[in-house]
Amino acid sequence: MSAAGGHENFLRANQRHLSRELARIKRTLRARHAPGTPESPADEHESTGPEPFEAASDIVARAFGLSAFERDLLLLCAGVEMDSEMASLCAEAHGQPSRRFATFGLALAVLDEPHWSALTPIAPLRRFRLLEIDDRAGLSNGPVRIDERILHYLAGVNYVDPRLRPLLRPKTPAHLMAPSHIELARSVAAALTNAPSRTVVLSGDDRDGQHDVAAHVARALGCALHAVHSSDLPRTPTELEAFAVLWHREAILLGSALSIECDEEPGSPVAMLVERLSGLVFVTAREATRSIESHLRFDVRKPGATEQKALWQTALGGAAARLDGSLDAVSSQFRLSARAILSAGHELRADLPASDQPDALFWRRCRGVSGARLDDLAQRIESAVGWDDLVLAEPHKAVLHQIAVHATEQLRVYEEWGFAGKGARGLGMTALFCGESGTGKTMAAEVIANALDLDLFRIDLSSVVSKFIGETERNLRRVFDAAEDGGAILLFDEADALFGKRSEVRDSHDRYANIEVSYLLQRMEAYRGLAILTTNMRAALDTAFQRRLQFVVQFPFPDAREREAIWRGIFPAATPLETLDYARLARLNVSGGNIRSIALNAAFLAAEARRPIGMAQLLQAARYEAAKRERPLTDAETRGWV
DSSP states (O other), X not given: OOHHHHHHHHHHHHHHHHHHHHHHHHXXXXXXXXXXXXXXXXXXXXXXXXXXXXXHHHHHHHHTTOOHHHHHHHHHHHHHHHOHHHHHHHHHHHTOTTOOXXXXXXXXXXXXXXXXXXXXXXXXXXXXXXXXXXXXXXTTTSEEEEOHHHHHHHTTOOOOOTTTTTTOEEOOOOSSOOHHHHHXXXXXXXXXXXXXXXXXXXXXXXXXXXXXXXXXXXXXXXXXXXXXXXXXXXXXXXXXXXXXXXXXXXXXXXXXXXXEEOSSSOOHHHHHHHHHOXXXXXXXXXXXXXXXXXXXXXXXXXXXXXXXXXXXXXXXXXXXXXXSSHHHHHHHHOOOOHHHHHHHHHHHHHHGGGOSOHHHHHHHHHHHHHXXXXXXXXXXXXXXXXXGGOOOXXXXXXXXXXXXXXXXXXXXXXXXXXXXXXXXXXXXXXXXXXXXXXXXXXXXHHHHHHHHTOOEEEOOHHHHOOSSTTHHHHHHHHHHHXXXXXXXXXXXXXXXXXXXXXXXXXXXXXXXXXXXXXXXHHHHHHOOSEEEXXXXXXXXXXXXXXXXOSEEEEEOOOOHHHHHXXXXXXXXXXXXXXXXXXXXXXXXXXXXXXXXXXXXXXXXXXXXXXXXXXXXXXXXXXXXXXXXHTOOOOHHHHTTOO
């Protein structure tokens, strides 16, 4: 029998059962207040034996622990809404045609086994808001009405309460999960069978994985799963109590668990709500918390490179055969969740077979999926320079090449050769580029990003550093998390401002400043991507941080030979040039950054004069640059230019 057919059979059987129950309540009303009234034809059909199914009214009575009197009172109120004759009988019992509703006094008078405690606030009918009472006329004489959600449930229609529907999202088990997450879900489900607490805290950097684990556990325990974001929760205790009551009711009627999703560490509203909730509850967050009482705490991390490779092979199916080695590179460079891999893989299944460059398409798609989060947190630097554009001594260039090698061979060394098993710390790369302004530090970062085909983001200290306690750490955490997931390269310009030496503590400002530096040291050591720091004051960096650097590249001030090479490569191929004396230009004792500024200003001067760039325009631009630097040009530097 199909699911749809089974539901239709339930609706028909439930309707027959409900009709018989309402007929029984009506007979009771007639017997007490209208004796001798003939039975209606619908009232004559009695059940001849036990029901072969559990009717909705029986489910409600069992699930909420209703007594026989409370159950009949609920049916009396449902009958007033569903059956006009029931409403008329209530009016007759009250002796007033306008009082076509049930009251608690009427129920006490006509229903079997009455008890006054049925309508106390702590009893199920009011505690779970199955009934609503208008007590302006007193508890006995005020109208008692059934909650609409419960009325429809008794009729066999089950849905999420409209008061909660805007806040809740159904979560279904994932079609693709990392094997480690499946094993973790089994461990959670097993732990729940004997745990006194039904609250599970899931922390870690894989938010999608947390959702997948929660949905997998819920299904294993025979539950659905609905999620609410912590920002959508009410804030006052009264509103939290109302939410908890409504959810408790929904958890029973829907057979569902609740997942509370937090961006950061769960705050006090989440902790207060969890105290009031019953049933299975998941709390997911980036950081673990002790504000929630639970013995069940599990860490959900993004799949490692080996698992990601296997997930990609499953998600891509036969299209994976078109890739030549890029699976290893993508798996080691990007940290994607199983859901992100499944979504991207679904699109790539169709696109890869039609592409003449499948590996490049695969890399670009992964780079686009993972890099978007950083656009709101840092400044993207578009890189168009290569190794040939970088004028630097060969020993220094060799170190830069080694940085690129580390980035491309991570999967082989860390996963296949087992270095990751020796500890998670120090698996990332931190490089320090130090030297005077304009010596090519930022350009070198662009060259590496271009060589690796990765996004490069400059961290804006003004958007990261905050005067509010703890805010700087939160901002940095968001930056590192987003960069780590996206395989992006982080560039900290003027790093000494952020990674400076810790000072002696004289007041609270010193203490919190030292905490920020300490957090940075820990987070940088755990960071699994490439972070490049630039500074022209290496001595100002914290010594503990310097010990953690994997690479240090000193960018010296260019000599005459190097300056000539910079001049020869500074102009784009399309730039109109007169005959330039590069040897004379190289006498100008400036850095590469200054050379670029002079060349650009000279280009605008030549464009205004509608002529090619010549030595005259370069001399004029050089004088502008010297004035800006407050360092006048010497005759030896510019002799013979014009």
